[in-house]
Amino acid sequence: MAETLQVRRTTGSAALQWAALSTGQRPDTEAGQHACGWFHLDDVVFECGALLPRVRVYFETWGRLNAAADNAVVVCHALTGDAHAADGGGRPGWWSGLIGPGRAIDTNRYFVIASNVIGGCAGSTGPSDLAEDGRPYAMRFPAVTVRDMVAVQMRLLDALGVRELALVIGGSLGGMQAWEWAVMASGRVRHTIAIAAHPAFPPLGIGYNEAMRMAIMADADWQNGEYYGTGRTPQAGLAAARAIGMLTYRTDLLFEERFGRRTAEAGDGAPASPRFAVESYLRHQGDKLNRRFDANSYLYLTRAMDSHDIGRGRGGMEAALRQVRGRLTVIGIDTDYLYAPRDLRRAARLAADCGVASSYRELSSKYGHDAFLIEFEPLSRMVEEALREPVR
The missing domain is CATH 1.10.1740.110 (Rna Polymerase Sigma Factor; Chain: A)
Known part of the structure; x- marks a missing residue:
């Protein structure tokens, strides 16, 4: 199975330099520096059983992976988001208020990775891409689940040489990915922060x-x-x-x-x-x-999003939560209509009952669900406080 990385720095003297890296090698980025690239992998099997012979994943990174390869942070984007989570390439990111030198997710301390989800349209393989017959996949593209997204992200991290994750964080669809990361890679993730996202998507x-x-x-x-x-x-x-x-x-x-x-x-x-x-x-x-x-x-x-349920095929919600080994922080928004804070509070309590080091925090905002993309100051405080808590 062939896997390759292509990485381009967007700052410094090597701004236009490309490097092809084989699996397991790490891009040589300086502290706080931004880079972007593509991860090419073969024979990706989806949860539905379909196989794509070739898949491309677009990703961006900030900061530098430490010698122990355990200071990585995965940032997961929402429905219409993308990998450009922080400043880079002369453009602000959608979470610039949270990610960067000296910010809550400090790129002088952490190696931050964000990738575009498969099935999307911002650089990773999706329905608008060409299939093997030279025609766009369109509705022939395989059904995608949140678990498929996370499985591909895990392979990207392997290729980047990441051994352990200090944090996985995301809101909305990104929060669903964070929930799945906590279960699928329980021994690899020290802390998960799921914002405005249920462990199972509700009927509304x-x-x-x-x-x-x-x-x-x-x-x-x-x-x-x-x-x-x-x-x-x-x-x-x-x-x-x-x-x-x-x-x-x-x-x-x-x-x-x-x-x-x-x-x-x-x-x-x-x-x-x-x-x-x-x-x-x-x-x-x-x-x-x-x-x-x-x-x-x-x-x-x-x-x-509809298929998201961490208990699906795992014996139910409680059985899935018992697999979580790292700390879990659930953040709700008091005015969120779709992702009701009472549900998220209940999910955090259930996780604690299942033996997870779990806590719940609530953001007060007039902006509703979108507050996690707007209220950077209070959200930054919550993230900083959560990261100060012991893992167990």
Whole structure:
């Protein structure tokens, strides 16, 4: 089985230097430095039993792996996120407020790794990529689960020479990956922080995901997923899906404060055009997502979220939790509609009952589910406090 790494530094004198590394070798990065690259691996078997002969994983790193190879931190992204979690290449990352020199996840201390999930569309293999027959996979791409994502990430870490993880952290879909990391690599992960994520995705979330998929598939330009190269993509469907999602990610308090009943600047009152400011906002969010995300990836990744249940096939939730060896911190958000803090508090308590060194913290915010991408100051304090706790 052939596995190769390609790494490019984005800072310093070697900014354009590429190096091909074989499995087990480590990229020579300086403390705090940012690098990006691709991990190529063969014969990836998915949970559903399907096999892809070739898979590409895009990843980014910050900092340097220590001699003991045990200071690594894995950062897992959310549904429409990507590997660019922190500053690098002249661009801020989506968690720059949390990751960097002197920050809660200190890149002078830790070797931080983030990768784009398989099934996505930001550098790793997904439905928009070409299959062996030269045509895009489209709906022929295998069904992906959160466990598939983590299994590929584990192989990436092996290739990077990482022996042990100081921390795995993520929010939403990233938090689901963190839960799976705690179980799948229990002897390798010292601390897991799962933010705004259940150990098993709830039925309300599945329902909203199905509504979003229905919006995409109802768009005639979806063409049963075979829209690549046709000049027509399901932009209206993906925009509608995004609008549904945004209504669950934020709060009524925030919408009242930001929009109230203000009318749209160009609103003419016609049913097909926005009349209120909140409508214009939702349409704008849909347009933004269409410029950077693939509709089929949206279908696949929401299905992966639906399948998430750490107890599935392991004898139930409690049996899965008993496999966890490292410390677990669960962070809820008091205004989160989809990932109710009462559920996450209960999950942390159940983990403790199963012998896990588990604790629960709660972020207070008007931003709802998206608070983990916005409230950097209080979240940083929580992460710093959690990392000071003994592993056992």
